[in-house]
Amino acid sequence: MASTTLKVTNRSAQKPIKKLPTSVEITDKTTVQDVKDILAKQAGGKDPNRLGILDPEKKKILKDRKALMSQQKEVMAGKEILIKDLGPQISWLTVFIIEYAGPIFIHLSFLLLRPYIYKDGDRPFSLSQKLSMAMVVLHFIKREYETLYVHRFSLSTMPVRNIFKNCAHYWIFSGFNLAYWIYSPNAYSALESPAIDYINIIGLVLFVFGEASNLHTHMTLSNLRTLGGTERGIPKGYGFNIVTCPNYMFETVAWIGILLVTKSASTVLFLVLACWQMQQWAVKKEKALRAEFGDKYKKKRYPMIPSPGAVIKALTG
Structure with missing residues (x-):
């Protein structure tokens, strides 16, 4: 199963997420939620629901948590995702x-x-x-x-x-x-x-x-x-x-x-x-x-x- 490396960038330079990794590996079966879970764990056990993933071109949040990352055209074209802290969450x-x-x-x-x-x-x-x-x-x-x-x-x-x-x-x-x-x-x-x-x-x-x-x-x-x-x-x-x-x-x-x-x-x-x-x-x-x-x-x-x-x-x- 081929993997792809995506660059991980803090959306806000003024309020960066501490310990956020600089990259993440995905496959053709990796979902948006999977990436959130991986990044949250590597960022020190942060709540994955707090992490908003944005594409690097339109800078829109990927709302469908079960969508495959490999099918996000803007993300795959730039090989990059932007991460934003959405703050404390509630269901x-x-x-x-x-x-x-x-x-x-x-x-x-x-x-x-x-x-x-x-x-x-x-x-x-x-x-x-x-x-x-x-x-x-x-x-x-x-x-x-x-x-x-x-x-x-x-x-x-x-x-x-x-x-x-x-x-x-x-x-x-x-x-x-x-x-x-x-x-x-x-x-x-x-x-x-x-x-x-x-x-x-x-x-x-x-x-x-x-x-x-x-x-x-x-x-x-x-x-x-x-x-x-x-x-x-x-x-x-x-x-x-x-x-x-x-x-x-x-x-x-x-x-x-x-x-x-x-x-x-x-x-x-x-x-x-x-x-x-x-x-x-x-x-x-x-x-x-x-x-x-x-x-x-x-x-x-x-x-x-x-x-x-x-x-x-x-x-x-």
Whole structure:
């Protein structure tokens, strides 16, 4: 089995990784993770997940830990890899569980803390407020389920600092921001109605449709990858004939349903922020699919939100 020697260079001259070897031997079966493990051991037992391997030409991190080094064109052309210390790491699974748990506990806590937060807080919740709480909590319970049993992550870890950013987004904007305004005894009059009205029913229907469709999309994406695998595929089927990321589209539908029930500006704020972020991710996903699969991939005009015409065409075509 022929071997190749790759030069190993610190990406940052100002903050070099101590004891990093100057070269590493690879074969045609050596993966990105294998190189990380070898370098981490030689660098004094460093966590291999902290090591980011970049190609010398585009200086992009090789994200697929199971990819063969011999198939990385830029690396093999220059016979060199750049190494960057990514800092302390934490598993994606742990981050997702913590960030989604926040809104669940925050919303449920208002069942006990409401009398201590508001004047007249001992007044009973309206049916609409109870429905709002149930929808938000069920949304994040579903996300926890998907994290544990559906999603298959291509990367095993992320920088520890990301947990603070991720938790801030969910705990503040979909946690405290929603809960404080929605469960106020002086909330919008529609929330204090004695019965669930037609707008709430429409909202509930949209919520159930959006959540079920979002789950279906996530299962489709999960099935593109084997358990523990990092391979990528072209997603097809329900929703993917309309937009690049139907999971984001259906997520938006579900939150529009929540908005119709909460009738709160706080929900609008969270929905706008979430849609902006998901749109950025969807655009990147479309570019990545085009770059990786070329003519095999049917290009999408709409990354996340389709035009009415596109929806009608998909339903009738």
